[in-house]
Amino acid sequence: MKNHLSQPFSVSKIYEAILQGHVGLLAKAITLSESEKSIDRKKTGTLLTRLLPHSGRSIRIGITGSPGVGKSTFIDAFGKYATSLGKKVAVLAVDPSSEKTKGSILGDKTRMEELSRDALAFIRPTASRNAQGGVAEKTREAILLCEAAGFEVILVETVGVGQSETAVRNMVDFFLLLQLAGAGDELQGIKKGIMEMADGVVITKADSDNEKRARQAQVQFQHALHLFQLPESGWKPTVLTASATQKKGIAEAWKMIEEFRKATCASGFFEKNRQQQQIVWFHQSTEALIRAKMLGSKKMISQMKILEQKIREGKIIPSVAAQKIIHAL
Amino acid sequence: MKNHLSQPFSVSKIYEAILQGHVGLLAKAITLSESEKSIDRKKTGTLLTRLLPHSGRSIRIGITGSPGVGKSTFIDAFGKYATSLGKKVAVLAVDPSSEKTKGSILGDKTRMEELSRDALAFIRPTASRNAQGGVAEKTREAILLCEAAGFEVILVETVGVGQSETAVRNMVDFFLLLQLAGAGDELQGIKKGIMEMADGVVITKADSDNEKRARQAQVQFQHALHLFQLPESGWKPTVLTASATQKKGIAEAWKMIEEFRKATCASGFFEKNRQQQQIVWFHQSTEALIRAKMLGSKKMISQMKILEQKIREGKIIPSVAAQKIIHAL
Numbered sequence: 001m002k003n004h005l006s007q008p009f010s011v012s013k014i015y016e017a018i019l020q021g022h023v024g025l026l027a028k029a030i031t032l033s034e035s036e037k038s039i040d041r042k043k044t045g046t047l048l049t050r051l052l053p054h055s056g057r058s059i060r061i062g063i064t065g066s067p068g069v070g071k072s073t074f075i076d077a078f079g080k081y082a083t084s085l086g087k088k089v090a091v092l093a094v095d096p097s098s099e100k101t102k103g104s105i106l107g108d109k110t111r112m113e114e115l116s117r118d119a120l121a122f123i124r125p126t127a128s129r130n131a132q133g134g135v136a137e138k139t140r141e142a143i144l145l146c147e148a149a150g151f152e153v154i155l156v157e158t159v160g161v162g163q164s165e166t167a168v169r170n171m172v173d174f175f176l177l178l179q180l181a182g183a184g185d186e187l188q189g190i191k192k193g194i195m196e197m198a199d200g201v202v203i204t205k206a207d208s209d210n211e212k213r214a215r216q217a218q219v220q221f222q223h224a225l226h227l228f229q230l231p232e233s234g235w236k237p238t239v240l241t242a243s244a245t246q247k248k249g250i251a252e253a254w255k256m257i258e259e260f261r262k263a264t265c266a267s268g269f270f271e272k273n274r275q276q277q278q279i280v281w282f283h284q285s286t287e288a289l290i291r292a293k294m295l296g297s298k299k300m301i302s303q304m305k306i307l308e309q310k311i312r313e314g315k316i317i318p319s320v321a322a323q324k325i326i327h328a329l
Numbered sequence: 330m331k332n333h334l335s336q337p338f339s340v341s342k343i344y345e346a347i348l349q350g351h352v353g354l355l356a357k358a359i360t361l362s363e364s365e366k367s368i369d370r371k372k373t374g375t376l377l378t379r380l381l382p383h384s385g386r387s388i389r390i391g392i393t394g395s396p397g398v399g400k401s402t403f404i405d406a407f408g409k410y411a412t413s414l415g416k417k418v419a420v421l422a423v424d425p426s427s428e429k430t431k432g433s434i435l436g437d438k439t440r441m442e443e444l445s446r447d448a449l450a451f452i453r454p455t456a457s458r459n460a461q462g463g464v465a466e467k468t469r470e471a472i473l474l475c476e477a478a479g480f481e482v483i484l485v486e487t488v489g490v491g492q493s494e495t496a497v498r499n500m501v502d503f504f505l506l507l508q509l510a511g512a513g514d515e516l517q518g519i520k521k522g523i524m525e526m527a528d529g530v531v532i533t534k535a536d537s538d539n540e541k542r543a544r545q546a547q548v549q550f551q552h553a554l555h556l557f558q559l560p561e562s563g564w565k566p567t568v569l570t571a572s573a574t575q576k577k578g579i580a581e582a583w584k585m586i587e588e589f590r591k592a593t594c595a596s597g598f599f600e601k602n603r604q605q606q607q608i609v610w611f612h613q614s615t616e617a618l619i620r621a622k623m624l625g626s627k628k629m630i631s632q633m634k635i636l637e638q639k640i641r642e643g644k645i646i647p648s649v650a651a652q653k654i655i656h657a658l
Binding site: 041045048049052053056137140141144195196220221223224227228275278279281282285286287288289290291293294295304307308311312314315316317318319320321322323325326329 | 370374377378381382385466469470473524525549550552553556557604607608610611614615616617618619620622623624633636637640641643644645646647648649650651652654655658
C-alpha cells in the first residue's frame with residue numbers, strides 16, 4: 001500500500017487531480033499526508049503548499065457528542081441536507097481510540113448509509129497515529145486537501161475522548177455539541193470543558209415520547225449557557241432540538257450555522273479566528289517536533305520514567321528533575 | 330536586594346529556620362526561589378530537595394473569582410476562621426497581570442486587613458516573572474516552602490486572567506470559585522472552562538438586599554453543575570452562599586472543604602491527584618526549559634515571527650513552517 005503511494009503519483013498529477021475534484025486521488029493524497037516517512041512528508045509539504053491558495057473556501061464544522069447520542073445518524077441527515085442544497089460535503093472522523101484505520105473506513109460507510117452513497121459526499125476517517133503532531137495535524141492537512149478538491153462543507157467528527165475535542169475545536173469554525181435529553185444524571189453528564197467550547201448544542205432524538213423531554217433539556221441547556229461569558233466570537237450559543245430519523249430540526253441546525261457564518265464574517269471574527277488557528281497549528285507542530293527530537297530517544301524516555309518514579313516517591317522536586325533532563329540533553 | 334540574598338544565608342541556615350517556622354527566612358527563601366540567576370536556582374534546588382520530606386502536610390485551596398466579587402474580603406474572613414481553629418494559614422497570590430511585586434505585597438496586606446495582623450498567617454504574592462516555567466512553577470515552589478514551615482492551610486489566590494486558573498487548578502487540592510449573585514448577564518458571566526474546574530462555588534456578598542438573589546443564584550448554579558459529568562475525584566461540586574462582612578457561610582465553606590478532604594483521602598484520590606500534579610509540573614517544567622533553550626534566542630524568535638507573518642498571508646502551511654524551524658535548529 002505504502003509503496004505504490006510514493007511511486008506512481010507525482011505531486012503535479014495529484015495536484016491537478018485534486019483541483020478537478022478527483023475523489024480517488026484526494027483519498028490517496030490524504031493517505032500520503034498520513035505517512036510518517038520523510039519522503040512522503042516532503043511530498044505532502046510540496047503538495048499542500050501548492051494547494052494552499054485553493055483552500056479555505058468552506059465552512060468547517062466540528063461535531064461532538066458521547067457515544068449513543070446518535071452522531072452518525074445526525075451527520076448522515078445533516079450531510080444529506082447540505083448535499084440537497086448542492087453543497088459538496090466532506091466528513092472527517094477523528095477517532096483517537098481506534099488504531100485500525102481500515103476498519104473505521106468500512107465502519108463509517110456503514111454508519112452513514114445515505115451520505116456514503118451520495119456523489120457529493122466524501123467520508124474519511126483520519127488515521128489515528130499518535131506521532132509528531134498527533135492526529136490533529138493530519139486532520140488539519142486533510143481539511144486543506146478536501147477544500148482544494150472543492151468541498152464546501154467540512155464536518156469533523158470527534159468521539160469525545162479526552163483531548164480530541166480541544167484539538168478539533170482548534171481547527172473548525174463552528175463547534176457543535178450533540179446531547180441526549182434527560183437520560184439521567186450520569187448519561188446526561190458532559191465532559192469537563194466541552195459545553196463551554198460549543199457554539200451550538202443540538203438535543204438529539206427529539207421524537208415521539210422523547211420530544212417533551214428534549215424541549216425541557218433545551219431550556220435547561222440554554223439557561224446553563226447563559227451563565228457563561230459571551231465567547232470572543234460575539235456569538236451567543238444556541239440550543240436546538242432535532243430528530244435525524246424524522247428529519248426534523250436539521251434545516252434549523254443548518255440555518256444556525258449559516259447565521260453564525262454571516263455574523264462572524266461581518267464582524268471579521270471568522271477570518272481572524274482562522275488565522276489564529278493557523279498560528280496555533282504552527283506552534284503546536286513546532287513544539288511536537290522539538291519534543292520528539294529531544295525527548296523521543298529511548299534513553300531519554302527511560303530517564304524520564306526513572307525521574308517520574310522518584311517524583312512519585314517524593315525523592316526529587318519536579319523542577320530539579322527537569323533541570324536534570326536539560327543537562328542530559 | 331539580590332546580592333544580600335545569595336550571600337549571608339547559607340542553605341543549611343535557611344533550612345533550619347524554615348523547619349522552625351521562621352517567617353522572615355521563609356519570605357527570603359521564596360524570594361530566592363523567584364530569582365532566575367543560576368546560582369540561586371541551584372541553591373533553591375538544594376533547599377527544596379532537603380525540605381521535600383517535610384512538605385505536603387496541608388490542604389491546598391485555590392480561590393478564583395472576577396474582580397469585584399469580594400475575593401480579598403472572603404479570604405480575609407476565611408483565613409481568620411482557619412486561624413481561629415489554630416491552623417497556620419499561608420496566602421499566595423498569583424497575579425500575572427501585575428509586574429510590580431513590591432506594590433502587590435503592600436496591596437495584599439492592606440487588602441486582607443485582619444489576616445495580615447494575625448500571627449498564624451503569612452501573606453505573600455508570587456512574583457509574576459514569565460520566564461521558564463512562568464509564575465506557576467514559582468508558586469508551586471512557594472507552596473512547598475510554606476508547608477515545610479508548618480503552614481497547614483495554603484490559599485492560592487488567582488485573579489482570573491486567562492491561563493492562571495488552569496495553572497492554579499493544577500497545583501491545589503480544592504478549587505473554589507467565588508461568584509456574585511445576579512449582577513446581570515455580563516457581570517455574571519464566567520470565563521470559559523472555569524466553572525467546570527470548580528470543586529465548590531461560593532456566592533459572595535449574600536447579605537441584606539442581596540440575600541434572596543444569592544439563594545436564587547445558588548439554585549441556578551447547582552442546576553448548571555448538575556449538567557456536568559462527575560469529576561474524577563468523585564466529589565459533587567457544592568454551591569454555598571456567604572457574607573464575608575457578616576461572617577456568614579464562612580464556617581460552611583470550611584466544612585465543605587474538610588468534607589472534600591475526608592472523602593478524597595478515603596478514596597485515595599487526594600494522594601493520587603497530588604502525585605499526578607507533580608508529574609504534570611515535571612513535564613511542564615521540562616518543556617518550558619527545552620522551549621527556552623531551543624526557541625529563546627533572538628534569531629529564532631525573529632524567524633518564527635517571519636514565518637507567522639507568512640502563515641497569516643496564506644503563503645506557507647503551518648506544518649511546513651514548523652519543519653523549517655526544526656531544520657534551522
